[in-house]
Structures are given as structure tokens and as C-alpha cells.
Amino acid sequence: MFSDAVVSYRKLGMSGPAIRQLLAIRDQLRKATADMRQVNRKFPAMVEAHLGAAYLRTREFSKAHDAFASAIAGTNDRATMLEFLFTEYKSQRAEKHLVALLQEAADDGPGQGIVHAYMAEALSERLGNQIAAAAAYRRAIVLDPTRSEYYNGLGLALYRQMDLSAALTEFTRATEIDPGDAAARYNEACALALLGRKDEALYSLREAIQLEPRLSEQARVDKDFKSMNSLTGFQELIAAEVNDNMDRATASTVKTSDDED
Incomplete structure (x- = not known):
């Protein structure tokens, strides 16, 4: 594509600076593409998470769900990932979709009370389902009984x-x-x-x-x-x-x- 543009510029008698600018843009794009591939190899979960956030902003909830599910599965820092997606869903007022995602991500292993706590907060604060929220908070407390905010919730x-x-x-x-x-x-x-x-x-x-x-x-x-x-x-x-x-x-x-x- 860039080669065709350079040829067209030359046929039109465009000056050297215009061609150099076009080639500089090409080089920047190549570098950006290479950098993105490197990031994707090193931090695939982060890439998936930001892709999910982008889908949320365009209200493509199914695609966002799949991207965030991949991010959760691939991350080595589950707590940070959960905080990120909770913030993103909350900012888009999409708590119903957040709850569906967290229900799939729920893990009753040690230290995983945070998943149930985020689910409970969404249910209570935005969706008004206090019975389900209370049940989720109780699961969070069973998994992590030392967090005062769970009892407060x-x-x-x-x-x-x-x-x-x-x-x-x-x-x-x-x-x-x-x-x-x-x-x-x-x-x-x-x-x-x-x-x-x-x-x-x-x-x-x-x-x-x-x-x-x-x-x-x-x-x-x-x-x-x-x-x-x-x-x-x-x-x-x-x-x-x-x-x-x-x-x-x-x-x-x-x-x-x-x-x-």
C-alpha cells in the first residue's frame, strides 16, 4: 500500500519531503505493529482485557465477555484483573453483564472471595437484588473472613x-x-x-x-x-x-x- 502511494506521489511530481513523510509514517506503523505483537506475546491477558474494555464502550457485550474471560483465565494477577474489569463494567453501567461474567469466573479457592464480593456489590448497588447480594457477600466471607468491607457490604x-x-x-x-x-x-x-x-x-x-x-x-x-x-x-x-x-x-x-x- 505504501509502495503504491510512493509511486503515485512520484508520478504526480510530488516533492521529496512529502514522500519522506509518507515513508516515516510507514516506519512508525511497522514499529507499532511489531511492538504490539511483542506485547501480545508477553502480556496476552492485558491485551485481552483492553480489547474487552473497547468492546464494552461499543456495547458489544458478547465480545467483551469473551475477551475478559480470556483475560481472567490467562492472568497471573487475578486481583488486579478483576479490579480492572469491575471498574470498566461499572463505568459503562453494565453491571448485569458483569455479574454474568463473574458467575463464570467464580472460584471457591483460597483468597477468591473478591470475585463474590464484586458480584455482590454490583447486585446490591446497581441491580437492586439484595437477597442475591447478601448470598454473594456470605460466600465472600466464607472464603476470606478477614475483610471488613465484606461484612460492611x-x-x-x-x-x-x-x-x-x-x-x-x-x-x-x-x-x-x-x-x-x-x-x-x-x-x-x-x-x-x-x-x-x-x-x-x-x-x-x-x-x-x-x-x-x-x-x-x-x-x-x-x-x-x-x-x-x-x-x-x-x-x-x-x-x-x-x-x-x-x-x-x-x-x-x-x-x-x-x-x-
Whole structure:
């Protein structure tokens, strides 16, 4: 193709610089092709993953599924691969297709709770299937019982079913595993408030805000604390000036106003 173009340029009397530019483009493309072949040989799973991401953006879900399945099967870093595909599916609001893929990828081996946890988050946060989400979180916990975020996620799925006592149990377990888990402590405070245990709720909320001060802004507008608005301790707790923009990484594991409708 490039040879034909060069011949045509010469027939048309095109200058040397134009031909040199065309040949330079040819050389760059050849190098890029060679580099891509080398990458494909060394990192086939990465190539498949990015191919899957490209298919997602064009809504070719079947092709994306196949590419990501190959990437998962071929990777030596399963956790990183799962995080990548979870982020990609979530960004495209394609959680239904993500769940189908993860169901195939599910492995009950040691350390594989993350697969079930990602599935559970998609089911709970976007698809609204709280029963299935709770079941997936429980599988994740069985496989990896040391992850506080799994208990917190299970608590959220139970909270969204208004099973507040059961949700409280899971939030508390999360804080026992990781006392520094601000999201779990905050969610514990919400459950306690809804159960009418105001003093305990205030204590847990204070602990959460000490861990993450920006949660005071969330608490200020949170309907779960409506019954506590008249408490002096509550007003004092949320009175401190905070940044209006909450940390998204924290907020994603804290119940939101959508959970209260």
C-alpha cells in the first residue's frame, strides 16, 4: 500500500519531503505493529482485557465477555484483573453483564472471595437484588473472613432489606475486624439510630467522624438521624466545618440518600 502511494506521489511530481513523510509514517506503523505483537506475546491477558474494555464502550457485550474471560483465565494477577474489569463494567453501567461474567469466573479457592464480593456489590448497588447480594457477600466471607468491607457490604444489603438488627450485627463485625473502618462505623450508627438506640448511635457516629471528619456532612443530611436532630450532642458533633465534597472512596461503602427512599 505504501509502495503504491510512493509511486503515485512520484508520478504526480510530488516533492521529496512529502514522500519522506509518507515513508516515516510507514516506519512508525511497522514499529507499532511489531511492538504490539511483542506485547501480545508477553502480556496476552492485558491485551485481552483492553480489547474487552473497547468492546464494552461499543456495547458489544458478547465480545467483551469473551475477551475478559480470556483475560481472567490467562492472568497471573487475578486481583488486579478483576479490579480492572469491575471498574470498566461499572463505568459503562453494565453491571448485569458483569455479574454474568463473574458467575463464570467464580472460584471457591483460597483468597477468591473478591470475585463474590464484586458480584455482590454490583447486585446490591446497581441491580437492586439484595437477597442475591447478601448470598454473594456470605460466600465472600466464607472464603476470606478477614475483610471488613465484606461484612460492611453484607450489612448494606441487609439494611436495604430493612433487616436492621441483622445489618447492625454485620456492621459491628466489620468494626471489630478493622476498628479503622469509618464506613462500617458510620453505617453502624445509622442502624442504631433507626433502632431507637440514640446514645449508642451518637457514640458510633462520633467514632466514625473522628476516623473520617468529612462524614459529618453526610450525617447532617442523613434521614436516618432525623430522630436525633434535637439532641445537643448530635448538633455539636456535626457543627464543625467540613469539605463539601465527600471522599468518593469512602462514600461508595456508606449508605446514601438513595437508600432512604
